Amino acid sequence: MEKLSCKDLSFRYNTNSADTLKNISFSVSGSGVLLVVGKTGSGKSTLLRLMKREISPVGELKGSINILGKAQSELSPLQSACAVAYVSQNPDTQTVTHKVSSELSFALENIGTKPSQILSRVGEMATYFGIEDIYSKPIEQLSGGEKQLCCLCAAAVLSPQILILDEPAAQLDPISSGKLFSVLRRLNSELGTAIIIAEHDPSEIFDMCDSILALDDGKAVFFGSRESFVKAAVNDPVLHGYLPAPTRAALKLSKTVFTVKAAKTLLEDTFGVTDAQPSLSAGKPRTDAALKAESVYYRYDRNSEDIISCLDLTVYSGEVFAAVGSNGSGKTTMLKILGGIIRPWQGKVTVSGRNVRSYKNSALYSGCVAVMPQDPYDLFICQTVGEELDKSNKDNELFKRLCSELSLGPLLDKHPYDLSGGEVQKCALAKLLLTDPKILLLDEPSKGLDPQAKAVLGRMLRKLASEGRAVCIATHDIEFAAEYADRCGLFFNGCIHSAAPSGEFFSYNRFYTTAASRIARSVFPDAVTVSELEKCISGGERR
Numbered sequence: 001m002e003k004l005s006c007k008d009l010s011f012r013y014n015t016n017s018a019d020t021l022k023n024i025s026f027s028v029s030g031s032g033v034l035l036v037v038g039k040t041g042s043g044k045s046t047l048l049r050l051m052k053r054e055i056s057p058v059g060e061l062k063g064s065i066n067i068l069g070k071a072q073s074e075l076s077p078l079q080s081a082c083a084v085a086y087v088s089q090n091p092d093t094q095t096v097t098h099k100v101s102s103e104l105s106f107a108l109e110n111i112g113t114k115p116s117q118i119l120s121r122v123g124e125m126a127t128y129f130g131i132e133d134i135y136s137k138p139i140e141q142l143s144g145g146e147k148q149l150c151c152l153c154a155a156a157v158l159s160p161q162i163l164i165l166d167e168p169a170a171q172l173d174p175i176s177s178g179k180l181f182s183v184l185r186r187l188n189s190e191l192g193t194a195i196i197i198a199e200h201d202p203s204e205i206f207d208m209c210d211s212i213l214a215l216d217d218g219k220a221v222f223f224g225s226r227e228s229f230v231k232a233a234v235n236d237p238v239l240h241g242y243l244p245a246p247t248r249a250a251l252k253l254s255k256t257v258f259t260v261k262a263a264k265t266l267l268e269d270t271f272g273v274t275d276a277q278p279s280l281s282a283g284k285p286r287t288d289a290a291l292k293a294e295s296v297y298y299r300y301d302r303n304s305e306d307i308i309s310c311l312d313l314t315v316y317s318g319e320v321f322a323a324v325g326s327n328g329s330g331k332t333t334m335l336k337i338l339g340g341i342i343r344p345w346q347g348k349v350t351v352s353g354r355n356v357r358s359y360k361n362s363a364l365y366s367g368c369v370a371v372m373p374q375d376p377y378d379l380f381i382c383q384t385v386g387e388e389l390d391k392s393n394k395d396n397e398l399f400k401r402l403c404s405e406l407s408l409g410p411l412l413d414k415h416p417y418d419l420s421g422g423e424v425q426k427c428a429l430a431k432l433l434l435t436d437p438k439i440l441l442l443d444e445p446s447k448g449l450d451p452q453a454k455a456v457l458g459r460m461l462r463k464l465a466s467e468g469r470a471v472c473i474a475t476h477d478i479e480f481a482a483e484y485a486d487r488c489g490l491f492f493n494g495c496i497h498s499a500a501p502s503g504e505f506f507s508y509n510r511f512y513t514t515a516a517s518r519i520a521r522s523v524f525p526d527a528v529t530v531s532e533l534e535k536c537i538s539g540g541e542r543r
Contacts (some may be wrong), residue, residue, distance in 0.1 A: 024215075051162075100131070185208060245530045274524075277525060314495070384415060446480045459484075
């Protein structure tokens with residue numbers, strides 16, 4: 001039986017003159033898993049919200065949506081609330097209470113579940129998701145990734161037949177992301193929950209999806225099986241960007257696999273195993289420090305533990321430095337300290353050779369430092385994106401170039417809060433770059449971006465570094481860091497550890513590393529990115 005289906009679905013927001021979605025048809029049967037991909041702003045979030053009647057956007061809807069064999073409009077409020085669960089890409093817009101414990105019980109209380117059953121079901125689900133350690137915490141104290149896990153658990157507590165997720169792993173570190181998708185696998189295989197998931201990086205979900213829907217400018221450019229998608233992606237550069245590393249590697253050998261294990265076995269059988277170690281890159285000694293932290297300590301209040309502990313970090317002019325680490329480890333706090341937003345209780349931060357405390361008023365942010373927060377919406381106060389960028393614009397030529405490179409033209413007349421997650425990331429970056437900073441501190445800059453937009457961002461950061469600027473990013477996007485950062489370091493226990501050139505850093509890590517490195521290290525130990533692996537396969541000597 002089809003659990004969910006859409007036929008000839010079109011939708012137009014009341015404020016728009018053109019359709020956001022155009023004649024889309026697809027279906028999900030039984031415990032199927034549907035992956036939705038598409039460029040930033042292609043309509044994925046709008047489509048997913050239409051599947052959940054309670055949060056359906058306001059506008060003109062054409063076509064039909066059927067859920068559990070009934071028209072969506074025929075479901076009772078209780079049926080609709082319980083049958084379909086939804087997790088958005090921005091957890092701050094979804095939480096409704098102040099503590100994790102109350103958030104998990106909120107939905108059960110509202111559908112009249114007996115108090116004696118609520119605690120049992122909440123406790124079971126919290127244990128299932130492995131979030132017992134944050135169960136009693138206020139939501140405002142959670143990291144972005146922890147909030148996402150809380151929202152997912154709150155959605156799953158109703159035991160929905162259909163679970164809809166909009167980029168659920170966008171704010172999760174690699175280990176937490178693995179745990180999340182492990183739970184989704186169990187929900188799907190053990191409970192028969194149908195899953196519809198939109199992801200820009202589908203590597204964790206690709207091997208378990210049954211069908212794929214690709215959107216472009218609101219249209220369905222592909223709907224079919226995973227295997228059919230791979231065949232279509234071979235000659236389509238846009239679709240090709242959504243193929244996970246194992247599949248891209250295997251295609252170079254005219255094979256089709258979906259997991260790291262299968263790709264690793266394929267390479268070893270084809271090329272043999274080597275005992276060679278990754279090459280070490282000594283690099284040239286650097287003295288042009290743009291940003292420096294020395295023995296920095298920070299805690300939220302006098303009686304709490306240090307979040308930042310003995311942090312020593314130097315970011316040089318002309319480089320992109322990436323800090324990776326677990327959710328809630330303190331990466332965001334570190335960026336705030338480096339950007340002068342908060343002050344450490346001990347230690348020294350130097351910006352462009354001056355103590356950060358010596359910058360008065362707004363001098364630090366006048367052509368010196370620019371900071372992108374974890375939630376980029378915090379940067380916007382005007383009614384339209386155009387007005388917002390005009391406030392920062394000091395160079396019309398730069399403004400035109402950024403609008404072209406980041407495809408901002410169609411967004412200039414929109415309200416910032418009407419943008420998708422990826423669109424607001426691009427607009428926030430443009431706002432910062434218009435201030436012509438020497439140092440950029442970016443918190444999760446690739447979050448919400450499709451593969452093509454990530455490539456544009458990466459090339460832009462590389463260009464900024466080539467101009468002598470310093471770029472420091474905190475990210476969970478390991479593939480992005482490996483491709484575009486000069487150096488990377490692991491943020492753990494309050495400070496940066498093992499900072500090294502990116503190739504060296506990722507070739508020795510086991511969990512904080514790329515899928516390409518996991519696949520290749522026993523055959524091509526220096527291959528860290530997918531492009532490097534593809535080159536090695538093309539030029540490798542087969543046995």
